[in-house]
Amino acid sequence: MSTTTATHHDDHEDHGHPTGVMRWVASTNHKDIGTMYLWFSLFMFFFAGALALGIRAELFQPGLQFIEPENFNKLTTLHGLIMIFGAIMPAFVGFANWMIPLMIGTSDLAFPRLNNMSFWLMIPAAILLMASIFVPGGAVAGGWTMYPPLSVQNPSMGVDMTILALHILGISSIVGSINIITTILNMRAPGMSLMKMPLFVWTWLITAFLLIASMPVLAGALTMLLTDRHFGTTFFDAAGGGDPVLFQHVFWFFGHPEVYIMILPAFGLISTIIPTFARKPLFGYASMVYATSAIALLSFVVWAHHMFTTGMPVAGQLFFMYSTMLISVPTGVKVFNWIATMWKGSLTFETPMLFSVAVVLLFTIGGFSGLVLAIVPVDIQLQDTYYVVAHFHYVLFSGAAMAIMGAVYYWIPKWTGFMYDESLGKTHFWLTTIAFNITFFPMHFTGLAGMPRRIPDYALQFAEFNMISSIGAFALGVSQLLFLYIVVKTIRGGKLAGDNPWETVEGLEWTVPSPAPFHTFETPPTVK
């Protein structure tokens, strides 16, 4: 350890580190905690993915095949909740843990012990979510948005377990965000001004602010739901003077910022990867920072675009329609910058770059379908159809999830010291991209034709497209086993990566050895 120069360390984490299980349970090391977050996320990704395959198996053919309607609804609900809170968000926190200290040149997060707590809170929450399937009455079935009156009337203990799980996950996210903001604002290496920070750090700083502002609002909504269920309050119950639409307002006031929480770090990831493989600095760094901030601010004034069919006044519809469309301006700036970064670059297409280019392309399709949905008269037709399902999978799977996969390939040499198998990586990329489009592109058509979401059966006219979607979904699921295989194979060995396997890139994380040693930047580097 490099403690010889330091005078003294009062933190116990510097006195050699425990081995075996205790290394992980008691870990206060950002790299170990980051690793745990990433594994946790991958596990939940497979779990929620398996639920999705249950959905697609049932929808393979019209009619009821394998799954009772109410169990079908449990599948869609848990699939959504676990992908959002168990797979995507923890993966980003994993990247934040691993990379932010390395990128800003500090030895760890500001509050290592709170960091440990943030991670370990996720485990009971995940168990509650998964176990809710097995209690009498079963898991929540009213959709991941948990609208009353269903969520108030459903007597199952599973609903209460889910509410509790979301409370715990919320606390974990809030504590994690405070930790990340403090680290970024207070612990940067000398010389690293805010406007010199890597863009991934910027996007996380903004995401963390979104989290601490919006998660408590979700906590409020969930608490009111809980007291309506058990303590006789009537916040959402019309019989007692409440209003179920109130829940939708409070929920989406959280929910829309939440969808940006799930995409901004992905923007950060591909803004890191694209310049590396274009061998050019990121085009328009400052405009990226401003665009990200603008998206974050706007995300608090567009929530009711999820509620166009609740019967709001025309003035409200117009306001939310235009404010939603306004978001596509800063989003467009970003897409423009990514393309301009690639323009006339010396491009090569290693796996991380393939994923990033696909994200730019496919996320943009999702952005466009979002714009279509923002048009009130169109949305009144499309609300709660498969068109919406297509929209959010283009932004969440081919936006967030594929950016995460690309970034795993990008940094796994730094984490493990070994290069992944490039041809397997490319195979995984092509399988994923093709299967993804086979699964979700037809949903635009079924949605436009009027097929409602969250229903286990459908009219015969949708049969072909649904069969195509289901075949794509199983191919997509199986392809991800290849991802798991590649990750495990890389950890076990391979070509040595060297400190800077991508050669042309700058950035503090590439100045430390690969694999990154347990302690890095004990003495902060100086940034010029």
Next chain:
Amino acid sequence: MSANSIIKANNKSLAIKLVVVVAAGLAFGFALAPLYDVVCKAIGINGKADITATDISKGITVDKSRVVTILFTGQTMPGLDWSFDSNQSSMQVHPGEITLTSYTARNDGDKPIVGTAVPSVVPEVAALHFKKIECFCFSNQTLQPGEVKDMPIRYYISPDLPKSINTVTLSYAFYKVDDKDAENN
């Protein structure tokens, strides 16, 4: 103080500020509930109709130049074993004209039951302009087993109902009042 402990102190004070942000977010989440009611009432946007009587001592001018169609519907919510519907499904009125109509309710169960009716108006913006002078929804209603009750409403449509609205629907949802709530009232 060593550099290390200065950083620690800074981190702590920043973290405390961030906790304040979290607390504000939480407070805002809960405040949305009363805020929502206040805002909706003030601008009359969620169809929540008044459940208190309108004062007509000042007199109202009738606007003979307009005719508005009023539709009446009603339903009972799960748990309330009553039959309930409007006696007239629609009426044509002039804005400002005081009109009487009624609903009928029958207790189909074998116990006395207390119910409460929650009105709502579509289009939502018309809610502010639907003025009730007398209504069974102003108080709880008790029906003995088998009892049939005529439930009147005396109302008028305020003359400043937006010109674009020609049809207004008034709907009632009848809920069973829990025994414990009934005692409180």
